Amino acid sequence: MSEDPTRWEPATRLIRGGLMRSEHGETAEALFLTQSFVYDSAEGADARFAGDQPGFVYSRYANPTVKMFEDRLALLEGAEACRGLSSGMAAVHMALMGLLRAGDHVVAGRALFGSSRWMLNEWLPRFGVEATTVPGPDVAAWKAAVRPNTKVFLVETPANPLLEMTDIAAVSAIAKEIGAKVVVDNVFATPIFQKPLELGADVVVYSATKHIDGQGRVLGGAILSTQAEIDASYRDPFRHTGPALSPFNAWVLLKGLETLDLRVRRQTETAAALADLIADHKKVTRAFYPFRADHPQHDVARKQMSGGGSLIAFDLGSREAAFRFLNALEIVDISNNLGDAKSMATHPPTTTHRSVPEDQQREIGLTPGAVRISVGLEGLGDLSRDIARALDAA
């Protein structure tokens, strides 16, 4: 075959990437619901376990359907290798644990997904790893937080929940100087709009639960990096601690990838229009959308992302007003999920960021009136009407 998949356009990668057909020549990717595999002979089993012969041995290690998902996502990301995991948090956890040892230190942006923040505050200290959190947009603060034992920078950009931006290239340059690894949680930007590895990051993580499924069905996660990094830092911990992605979920996510580009671009077009409507409403005190000129890190967003994404955050001044807004919505669902075909609105202080102490909420600018909307695939006219009516009621 003369075609080189790494030269394909993203749309082609998402349909054809990683495709492995069985002897039956099925059109859709096969779902290999099998725990283990059989061998022609004892010698064959010996060779496969030794790694001398290619093939699968156990689905906790690898599975053909999961491998198709991993290869397709790696091709889209432009990464050498990918591991699928059972959830986004399994991916963030493995991404950190694989790189860290007792006595190491992590620097992270202070605005993070709630569970990631919990991991830094509560979980890593149990294993002798300390973390310092810094204002993500402040590049000098990342540098000032470095200690002799700093081994990992954890970057989430745009960050939960107010879409704060961190300059991936600038922060990666600081990490490179001190030999630390940069892990980027790229969920909000999606692999369609932001390529952290090209910007200098070492590891990219996804919650595939979000845009990659995008239709509210399954949990999943992924870690992407060089083959050498996956082999050195993740291969053995992955095999022996068991965060494997279910083949069924991998199959759903493969079908999700086929339409990812279409969905994310449409959602983003609608989000950009709704962000203007929201920002212009008199009940809204502040609105955040990365591609609007009034976003505090608009220049960073334009530099490192090729689209503004499907999320909008804004402030209605008080928890009561935020609740009135949510309760007046008739089309948009009240839900903490994001990236879905269905538009969803949430009140982060009482949901996704509930486990973040109040002083830390205030530190990241998370006020009682904050609302986050994940824009779906419904019609712009209907969403505009629903949101305008709920803003009037706020």
Ligand SMILES: *Cc1c(COP(=O)(O)O)cnc(C)c1O
């Ligand atoms: C949802 C999310 C996660 C966690 O993913 P799960 O699949 O729910 O475990 C991590 N990071 C970000 C930015 C997320 O939005």
